[in-house]
Amino acid sequence: MTKPDLGEDPLALDRQVCFALSVASRAVVGIYRPLLEPLGLTHPQYLVMLALWERSPRSVKDLGASLQLDSATLSPLLKRLEAYGHLTRTRSAADERVLTVELTATGRALREKALAIPYAVVERLGMELADLQDLHAALTNVIEAAAGKSA
Amino acid sequence: MTKPDLGEDPLALDRQVCFALSVASRAVVGIYRPLLEPLGLTHPQYLVMLALWERSPRSVKDLGASLQLDSATLSPLLKRLEAYGHLTRTRSAADERVLTVELTATGRALREKALAIPYAVVERLGMELADLQDLHAALTNVIEAAAGKSA
């Protein structure tokens, strides 16, 4: 296996790809920030709510698998969402190790306000839907490549 | 202007570009982590070093513009890199407000070890270079769209 040709300055190219990913991620989260502010949610909290709007109740482990986050990150985050009244945290009766996370009525109601967000983001970005779909496909490739290796 | 068609569930997690972006960013940074560990650098610190290997000395503001980071993030980060002996932080004589950041010999020497990283990352990802270039193009689009709007 020969070294792939990364050009005369491999560090410059590297700067472009890994760096573009970090910057793009922060830039897009930055677009969500003012849109999420009226809902009182941070972007990670919004992602947790999205996961719960899809399925509730579910365990912390299950949420972590969906969001690719470990429990050390989710634990305090879920406590905050509980404090806001969006969800409840209960130990499962069947298995006391498992923490069952379930939306409250307030948490479910918040979904109505959230429905406007994807449209607002797309409009704010001013990008073609096709471009966004290309990006999504490319990102899915990377995620699979990055995660698939460790398995 | 009509609402763009985002499908029947605009909140579907797996269609959210923002989610893919966050996960991909974390996944790729995770690939760098074990590669950067022997250099004693975190990924953000590595990005700062990349910027300095391209040009040094330069001001904090200049670094911030390059990396899209504000001084609240850079200040402590640069202090750590200074503590490791990779750079010096000096007030500019011409304008006392400006902090001049400059690589030390140690910091410049670290570049040799870093040269292997881009190859290792590409190999670890196992993706085609063309795919990575597509990704980079798509990311550049988003960054421009996201940042350009706020201007």
Next chain:
DNA sequence: TACGATTAGATCGTACACAAACTGATGGTG
């Protein structure tokens, strides 16, 4: 030239993200 506005960084408070160590609960095996 005095002075308010601007600028470059630093500091503080809050919220992720992740490694490592820890606590209980569960399950398999002798």
Next chain:
DNA sequence: CACCATCAGTTTGTGTACGATCTAATCGTA
């Protein structure tokens, strides 16, 4: 049944991010 490995989640410590506020230096202009 006893015991140990495993598992779910929590806690702790470190390092980003970012808004808000602060300080000191500089600039613009009346």
